Amino acid sequence: MELELRSLTKSFGAKIVLRDLSLRAETGYCVGVVGRNGAGKSTLFNLLVNVLLPSSGAIVLDGELLGETFPVAVKRRMGALINQGHLVEQLTAVEYLRFVARVYDLPNATSRIESLLGHLLEEFEQVRTKRLSSFSTGMKQKVAVAACLLHRPELLILDEPLNGLDVFSAERVLTLLGSYRNQALTFISSHNLAHIEKVATHLLIIDEAEVKFWGTMQEFTQDRDAYLSDALLQLLQPTVSTHDLTWLTNQAV
Numbered sequence: 001m002e003l004e005l006r007s008l009t010k011s012f013g014a015k016i017v018l019r020d021l022s023l024r025a026e027t028g029y030c031v032g033v034v035g036r037n038g039a040g041k042s043t044l045f046n047l048l049v050n051v052l053l054p055s056s057g058a059i060v061l062d063g064e065l066l067g068e069t070f071p072v073a074v075k076r077r078m079g080a081l082i083n084q085g086h087l088v089e090q091l092t093a094v095e096y097l098r099f100v101a102r103v104y105d106l107p108n109a110t111s112r113i114e115s116l117l118g119h120l121l122e123e124f125e126q127v128r129t130k131r132l133s134s135f136s137t138g139m140k141q142k143v144a145v146a147a148c149l150l151h152r153p154e155l156l157i158l159d160e161p162l163n164g165l166d167v168f169s170a171e172r173v174l175t176l177l178g179s180y181r182n183q184a185l186t187f188i189s190s191h192n193l194a195h196i197e198k199v200a201t202h203l204l205i206i207d208e209a210e211v212k213f214w215g216t217m218q219e220f221t222q223d224r225d226a227y228l229s230d231a232l233l234q235l236l237q238p239t240v241s242t243h244d245l246t247w248l249t250n251q252a253v
């Protein structure tokens with residue numbers, strides 16, 4: 001699969017939230033999308049899954065220009081976790097994934113479901129018969145990740161999939177994504193740069209609606225600080241707050 005973004009721009013009213021984003025990526029790339037809050041990352045993900053329409057520019061998949069409504073055949077090649085995902089919480093994890101399997105016309109998904117849930121949920125056997133409504137935030141998040149992978153998508157779009165996960169769970173998800181990396185083109189965002197460093201082959205840094213860097217992780221780290229977080233801070237220059245907070249920080253005031 002080859003994905004090309006051509007001068008993708010998105011505005012809300014007069015405000016441009018993503019400007020002139022162009023890139024070409026293919027199967028095997030895991031693109032870590034990073035940038036400060038409000039930079040435009042989720043906007044990009046929403047454009048990639050056809051939830052938002054670009055104001056201008058184009059998305060081209062394997063040479064086919066995707067119009068206003070992506071063809072169903074294209075959507076079937078995608079797996080996406082956007083805005084924390086929405087599960088049907090009256091169902092158990094297995095029932096929910098069976099439902100997802102039916103949506104994708106996957107016969108005999110039982111072994112896939114068992115292995116995904118077994119890998120991601122340490123406590124799978126204990127919660128097998130429990131409804132998702134009784135799951136913790138992190139457990140639900142892992143079920144949502146499993147739902148994205150079940151049909152072996154060729155384009156995997158994960159907006160902050162590690163949110164709410166403890167270090168052990170994050171490790172399980174990252175291991176899974178690392179093993180799957182060569183099968184798909186993945187876009188993943190996270191504010192935890194250690195997660196990005198573990199799984200990404202490429203880096204897309206967005207700041208104030210614009211691309212500040214696009215290239216391989218190696219290209220980014222070359223001649224820069226050894227730590228991705230330090231290198232990112234150097235590139236994006238943090239703004240310093242000048243607000244007086246002594247009422248909060250000084251006991252005597």
Ligand SMILES: Nc1ncnc2c1ncn2[C@@H]1O[C@H](COP(=O)(O)OP(=O)(O)OP(=O)(O)O)[C@@H](O)[C@H]1O
Nearest residue numbers: 012015017035036037038039040041042043044191
């Ligand atoms: N539906 C909308 N209407 C108007 N403005 C929007 C809308 N959605 C997003 N924005 C604006 O677009 C900008 C980019 O938002 P976006 O959610 O893409 O940022 P982000 O990089 O994902 O941030 P975060 O790291 O906080 O998740 C923000 O200024 C946001 O306020």
